[in-house]
Amino acid sequence: MDDDHATRTTPLEHVRWGIIGCGDVTEVKSGPAFALLPGSSLTAVMRRDAAKARDYAERHGVPRWTGDADEILLADDVDAVYVATPPSSHAEYVLRAAAAGKPVYVEKPMAASAAEAEAMVEACASAGVPLYVAYYRRALPRFELVRERIAAGAIGEPRLVALDLHVPPPASPGGVGWRWDRSVAGGGMVMDLGSHALDLLDHWLGPIDTVHALHATRLAWSSVEDQVVAAFGFASGVQGTAMWGFNGAASRDTMTVFGSEGSVSVPLLTEGPVIVEGAAGAREERVVPHPAHVQEPLIATIVAELLGRGPACPSTGASALRTQR
Structure with missing residues (x-):
């Protein structure tokens, strides 16, 4: 079993998600799944262009939007963070989420370099929070x-x-x-x-x-x-x-x-x-069709793990680090 699973937090009763970087990948592939899965909801979204964050929130029925990442990372109404920015900023936001004590799900590729990916794994392990990576084909x-x-x-x-x-x-x-x-x-x-x-x-x-x-x-x-x-x-x-x-x-x-x-x-x-x-x-x-939201099966395993209700998510920081290297 990957080392990430030794850092599981106390099970949550409900997972309230915040997204950092609500761009194209979150429109259909991933974003809707957070609100569709039982025991999960999407509370807030962030984008540096606040007007685009607001547009996303209004179209997807998300209660809160912001242009400031701290309003996701430090928010009391966000239990877990999904980092969906381009790879160059993955390490920054994952490290900040770990420092805030929040489980984090980050887009792939995991980072811009293996060194950054290693730092992400180490930071989450030190903080005692799980790190998941969006290699969603593992669950399709x-x-x-x-x-x-x-x-x-x-x-x-x-x-x-x-x-x-x-x-x-x-x-x-x-x-x-x-x-x-x-x-x-x-x-x-x-x-x-x-x-x-x-x-x-x-x-x-x-x-x-x-x-x-x-x-x-x-x-x-x-x-x-x-x-x-x-x-x-x-x-x-x-x-x-x-x-x-x-x-x-x-x-x-x-x-x-x-x-x-x-x-x-x-x-x-x-x-x-x-x-x-x-x-x-x-x-x-x-012929095995993909679901409408291709990341939903993987996100379902993350939610189940955070709720203490299911087997471990198959795509973690440890497994993604091997791919990154």
């Missing part, structure tokens, strides 16, 4: 089906992993957003999107302990790596390869785990079935 039914099939031996002994993710870049450098800005994003698109696959593999197969990689920046206007190839090994002995490309016209999205008796594959970002090919020609193909 589609990817849980993959984990369950691997654990059940449907492909035999896992031996090899192959990742292939290619996403065309923006048509022009104008308005490309923070993911292409190294000072804000840290590792750029590879860290933002590629980390989802690495985190899932950690969940399915255990820690990666060896990595060899090459990277390049092909787009003249890009300040971050837009192409990475890697070979990696797991502590379990499984080996893997990955190709991530964000600089060409190709669109590809496959994750495959090969075993001694078959394979299981699923797309990471796009829609598609889970395909399990086992011994003696056995084949299972299942």
